[in-house]
Amino acid sequence: MSLSASPTPRNPRFPASTTFGHHVRVISEDGIVLRTRDGVDELIVNGVFAMDSTEVSSELALADAALPAARVLVGGLGLGYTAARLLDGGAELVRVVELSAELVDAARRGATAQLGRLAADPRVELVTGDIADAIEGSWDAILLDVDNGPTFLIHDHNARLYRAEFLRRCLAALAPSGRLVVWCESASADLAATLSELAGSVETILVPVTRGQRHFEYVLYRTYS
């Protein structure tokens, strides 16, 4: 069975037991598959196609929604595009909190050029852990790209990341005029309402994405401290 015969970004569920071909670079026990085929890096999380390197405009837009920012906390390493964009945009410190220890290890071993670059950059702190337990300090921006959003979770335990208690902690960890930006695969009226209630207002940034014949519109929610 071909894993990615026609993957829909961050959507279709593939059986975790799928056997992969010789292109696989990393298969972790914590449900991460990181592989490169024909020069394209792919990431599968918990059996769900998360992203690949052919279309990363929403990952870049997430960083752009935070910039300019000197100190940024990022939930979710993935293939590292958001963090790399932050560095390119002048960030001085980017702390990336990633659930998968094996993905962090793969980054440190330079499993892809992008991840290796991040791991080697002195402005980057790669931390293994759950972002839910890592909200501390004072940040110019906090970016959350750890799951598909509240409408379609890859990890059930991440539901709490879209609820008021956690989002309130994020807002409290922002410096004055700091930004909290949340990536979602589709609009969530509940999340928008929660953020608006907590922060007074919320901006919705739509990111149109085309993959072959398919068109998507990812959603970023941005609030200010």
Ligand SMILES: C[S@@+](CC[C@H](N)C(=O)[O-])C[C@H]1O[C@@H](n2cnc3c(N)ncnc32)[C@H](O)[C@@H]1O
């Ligand atoms: C879609 S990827 C992030 C993509 C990233 N923005 C990029 O530019 O490549 C989501 C990442 O979040 C991680 N993750 C999932 N739940 C998490 C959590 N609760 N805390 C930290 N990382 C988490 C996944 O293992 C995965 O690496």
